[in-house]
Amino acid sequence: MAQHLVTFHLDDPALGAHAPLGSHEPPHPVHVPTGTLVTEAAHTAGVEITQPCGGQGRCGRCAVHITNGDVRRRSTLRLSAEDVAAGYTLACQSVVEGDVSVTVPPQEKIERRLTTDRVVAEVEVPIGYDARSMQTIQRVSLSLTPPSLDDQTDDWSRLVTALRQQADIEEVQVSLPLLRRLGSILRDADWQVTAVFDSALRIPHSAIRLIDLRPQESPLFGLAIDIGTTTVSCWLVDLISGKVMAQVAEYNGQIARGEDVISRIIYASKNGSSAEMQALVIDTINSLIAAACEKAKVDPQNIFKATIAGNSTMMHLLLDILAASIRLAPFVTAINHVPALTANDLNLKINPEATVDCLPGVASYVGADITAGVLSSGMEDGEPLTLFMDVGTNGEIVLGNRDWLVTCACSAGPAFEGAGVVHGMRATRGAIEEVWINGDTFEPTYRVIGNIKPRGICGSGLIALLSELFLTGVLDKGGNLNSHLMLEADDSPPLQTVGLSHAAGGSTARIRRGEHGLEYVVAWAHETGHGQDIVITHVDVDNLLRAKAAIYAGYTVLAERVGVPLESVERFLIGGSFGKYINVEKAVQIGLLPDLPWEQFQFLGNTSVKGAYRALLNRNERARVTEIASRMTYIELSADNTFYEAFTSALFLPHTDLDKFPSVAQALNKA
Amino acid sequence: MAQHLVTFHLDDPALGAHAPLGSHEPPHPVHVPTGTLVTEAAHTAGVEITQPCGGQGRCGRCAVHITNGDVRRRSTLRLSAEDVAAGYTLACQSVVEGDVSVTVPPQEKIERRLTTDRVVAEVEVPIGYDARSMQTIQRVSLSLTPPSLDDQTDDWSRLVTALRQQADIEEVQVSLPLLRRLGSILRDADWQVTAVFDSALRIPHSAIRLIDLRPQESPLFGLAIDIGTTTVSCWLVDLISGKVMAQVAEYNGQIARGEDVISRIIYASKNGSSAEMQALVIDTINSLIAAACEKAKVDPQNIFKATIAGNSTMMHLLLDILAASIRLAPFVTAINHVPALTANDLNLKINPEATVDCLPGVASYVGADITAGVLSSGMEDGEPLTLFMDVGTNGEIVLGNRDWLVTCACSAGPAFEGAGVVHGMRATRGAIEEVWINGDTFEPTYRVIGNIKPRGICGSGLIALLSELFLTGVLDKGGNLNSHLMLEADDSPPLQTVGLSHAAGGSTARIRRGEHGLEYVVAWAHETGHGQDIVITHVDVDNLLRAKAAIYAGYTVLAERVGVPLESVERFLIGGSFGKYINVEKAVQIGLLPDLPWEQFQFLGNTSVKGAYRALLNRNERARVTEIASRMTYIELSADNTFYEAFTSALFLPHTDLDKFPSVAQALNKA
DSSP, X not given: OOEEEEEEEESOTTTTSXXXXXXXXXOOOEEEETTOBHHHHHHHTTOOOOOTTSXXXXXXXXXXXXXXXXXXXXXXXXXXXXXXXXXXXEGGGEEEOSOEEEEEXXXXXXXXXXXXXXXXXXXXXXXXXXXXXXXXXXXXXXXXXOOBTTBOOOHHHHHHHHHHHHHOOOOEEOOHHHHHXXXXXXXXXXXXXXXXXXXXXXXXXXXXXXXXXXXXXOOOEEEEXXXXXXXXXXXXXXXXXXXXXXXXXXXXXXXXXXXXXXXXXXXXXXXXXXXXXXHHHHHHHHHHHHHHHHHHTXXXXXXXXXXXXXXHHHHHHHHTOOOHHHHSTTOOOSOSSXXXXXXXXXXXXXOTTOEEEEOOOOBTTBOHHHHHHHHHHTGGGSSSOEEEEEESSSEEEEEEOSSOEXXXXXXXXXXXXXXXXXXXXXXXXXXXXXXXXXXXXXOEEEEEXXXXXXXXXXXXXXXXXXHHHHHTTSXXXXXXXXXXXXXXXXXXXXXXXXXXXXXXXXXXXXXXXXXXXEEEEXXXXXXXXXXXXXXXXXXXXXXXXHHHHHHHHHXXXXXXXXXXXXXXXXXXXXXSGGXXXXXXXXXXXXXXXXXXXXXXXXXXXXXXXXXXHXXXXXXXXXXXXXXXXXXXXXXXXXXXXXXXXXXXXXXXXXXXXXXXXXXXXHHHHHO | OOEXXXXXXXXXXXXXXXXXXXXXXXXXXXXXXXXXXHHHHHHHTTOOOOOTTSSSSOSOTTEEEEXXXXXXXXXXXXXXXXXXXXXXXXXXXXXXXXXXXXXXXXXXXXHHHHHSOOOOOOOXXXXXXXXXXXXXXXXXXXXXXXXXXXXXXXXXXXXXXXXXXXXXXXXXXXXXXXXXXXXXXXXXXXXXXXXXXXXTTOOTTOOEEEEEEESSOOOOEEEEEEEOSSEEXXXXXXXXXXXXXXXXXXXXXXXXXXXXXXXXXXXXXXXXXXXXXXXXXXXXXXXXXXXXXXXXXXXXXXXXXXEEEEOHHHHHHHHTOOOHHHHSTTOOOSOSSOOOEEHHHHTOSSOTTOEEEEOOOOBTTBOHHHHHHHHHHTGGGSSSOEEEEEESSSEEEEEEOSSOEEEEEXXXXXXXXXXXXXXXXXXXXXXXXXXXXXXXXXXXXXXXTTSSOOOEEOHHHHHHHHHHHHHXXXXXXXXXXXXXXXXXXXXXXXXXXXXXXXXXXXXXXXXEEETTEEEEEEEOGGGSSSSSOEEEEHHHHXXXXXXXXXXXXXXXXXXXXXXXXXXXXXXXXXXXXXXXXOOHHHHHHTTSSXXXXXXXXXXEEOHHHHXXXXXXXXXXXXXXXXXXXXXXXXXXXXXXXXXXXXXHXXXXXXXXXXXXXXXXXXXXXXX
């Protein structure tokens, strides 16, 4: 087969955005056969091109510039005709058929990833931790009688006897690697050792697992980890005091292979890519472990347990278990209750025999992050009817109390995380996080994370923006921008009939016709960090409405299915980083949250890592997660039309039926 | 540090005796620093020089010829002054200090190893095997309901439910690698699978271990393996019928690193060599598996269990567990009861999740080969007082019946396997296995394995030779050759006062003075396969006497310790390949076996692999081995002087006290 020379240029090699990690040299040209994708050629050359949609040509984030030669373009969706004419193409959709030079522009996503430092979660006070006997990881000092000609018992039996006599432990499991070192450990320590073991799964008639033998009393550390689709969070915990020694977080290394779980499953299903996906997230976790250990001055060999939560897809990818069935009807996982593993099984850089405990999930789209979240929320132990919602890239909802628990998932999509929105971005430095719009002039005021020039809009900013645009009449209840408010008369009629305008009259240059139809300018080019206007387009609004409608339909249908009126919900708990900074009033105004008294809403932050933390420390809490997983009844929303109908009715601001949002109706009347 | 060029020449490169496996090219010269041992330099060059004594300079088997340059000789023990003058040196004792050329002569041991084909054990009728429910490895066909939107149970729980409902299995263990394939196995098989599991360790409240899922009914095969210090034996077994499909055996690949367990422990204790020792025996086992599978046309993926017996050192080296403490007082093992492992843990080339069950040992020198041997002998289940003896490189003895069992080990040494005897060899083609000597002419007659020209003398041949030399008066009761029978008068007086001569007078050219003192010529050069006289020397006789004295002292002291007269032993069972062809009468005549009625002796062959076979098939038998191991009381012979005294008294033919051997006294009177 014909071979072609493909040369890559990085637009900013000093930045090293796409360069092999740690390298600042320009990539070497590569020879590839006819038919190779530009993304594959780039991978061969050591250049990693971000493919947030998993290489499906949907997201447009892998656009590159062909500066010499040409490629066959399978799809140019998401590129303008001008871009294509200028030589731009989607790397994931471009087939090499001749020698070609490719310039890879710096990508906003990757740049952000590299320039944004670790996202450090706020330090929280650890939960009270006094039930010492309930510790999962325990240690006991043993004094063994040395062998003699009168007592030639083998080393292992000698240890087992000491464990029985001195620690009341009847049965012990041990790994081959530890057995290999046993003889020298015991002799080097002169038969005085501290045994570290995991008793979390200690049930009658079952063995405890010996993790390590230490020459002297050893500190005991553990990790609580939440693997989010976007962010991986890791707490380093002193297992004796329960104290959190360090909290670190970082973007999930898999992001470059797909922004949502579906894209990642598609990517992982490609031949040989599942091991790559596993390696990416394990690299992320190992880098977090190294950072946490450095911060707290802890020897990783003294970390004896890692308790991990995450959605079902993240868990499957972590373990390199085939996740394809999660994506395809009837949407089942390979496994929800994963048996205990060791650090060695996953190449985690802690004590190789440390237990790795993956918390149990319930279904394909209700994973261990939700069971951990429910544990951490305490809802399953109390009387009040509670609705727990975790909105990340997907939305998962749990309704119930100590008597019953039902759950569902709605595919909200990542719009509120900034994807599918032209100037959307995650909640990092440079993101507009709050917006106010003047009802007379339609001029906005905004607040930016880090108090620097804005580069985009994050979730809370988008909610505020939608709400303000709606209340000021810039958007109608159908989500259409009001063309009558344009400064210069627009020749073309609005796409849909514009509904009741709440605007006070007048007009503004901020509403204009852009490439994708009408758009509203939030920040002019001279105010922004990248020198371009920051806008919200008609398409963006549509995407955001679909996301909020999916969430609203999710919890209303769930409540309906169990015959509980939404108004009877006493507590509305919101987990996940999404909810942490949003303005409840504005979220209600756009119909994302139900119109309940504000004091019923509570933002809990990362409930997944908090639940993992509790299960890491305490055997009873660990047992409760399993109980929660088996108690939760999963309801498949796609099983009939109810969800679709509720979704369609919710594709309005705040809703088709304004009676459901009396406080919003009141605000509209005032406006 | 100065580097020197070392060039190796193989005396017979076509033979490839020392060449890298499969290579027939001459080895490349290597550069090594000052101080490198010739054996190490050879290893670097890909030339493996046999070191039966583990590189201690004791055995003299690694002699090489320095043809250019010179080396520093640490020790020349075992080399004659002429050899040293001619440029011979011990490779394990020679230090490189300049450029040097080394010629590696073909070594008898290695040559034999390569030219002797697989030693195939005789086919034996398998034990009756009708207790199907007692099978260790079981299979069950399962029909799973495919998932649907109404039943989104995860794959694993679906399987667990089917196992509970269709096979009455309550709890199942599974490995991560099998979980990884679970989704595709179930879907490819359209939810109709055969589960293969190990129930050997199925006890109340304990889980069974799932080994594999097969798309259709799968045959079930297993391996019974005995790892001998010299020979590894492997039976391929149909686990359904109990039929032995193939029996193969091969020299243990570790032989080149030491002939006895002590030499191997020393070699393995050298930095980094324990993994090499493990790899050597695993290579041997894998080559046996491949041969057995080819012979029986069996797919190795259908082998679901391997049950392994062997002495404690072999077990430690197999698992790469530190064996150093076995060798040093107080002689303890790291572990006697090894937990169940998988083929994957040891790189055995069968189903990767197959159980590897290492049978339990009792002490450093009473290993799983003996517990398996006791199982196979049935002595622990019967009433008659039985003495079971397994003589290989070491001698292990068990005395008892269904009520009690005591055991000891005596370091007999490998003299009866041909080591430490100038013309000793193993019982393969070309070995003299039986000898008769004419009492008048002192001329021998002999029988050779394979009916070819002799190359040496094996164990049974040595026993016969000693007995005949003794009965004809060539040897006195102290083991001294009778110099008065020499054809030409010997000027030098005999080393010790010659005792009573039973010879009929006359003289013979077969008794002569050799390099190591007096010797007897068994075969003249023109009769032999290698064109050299085959002799037995005074030193050889000494070594053989020490070996037989150790064994005799072992069982007599053991009987004494428990207060049982040796005469009350009703059955004397002999296991191991050693005993299979020996002549009981002659073994009694030299005082190796006690003077009991011949019909009480029974040769059982390889009782270790037979015991492994029973434990492989049947759960009850497997449980019995564990029970046997815990019932056996180990008695350390070196704890006081009793053994040494008994040993010293037994250093005679047949014994200091002829009253202990009435039948021999009678034979002497006749002679």
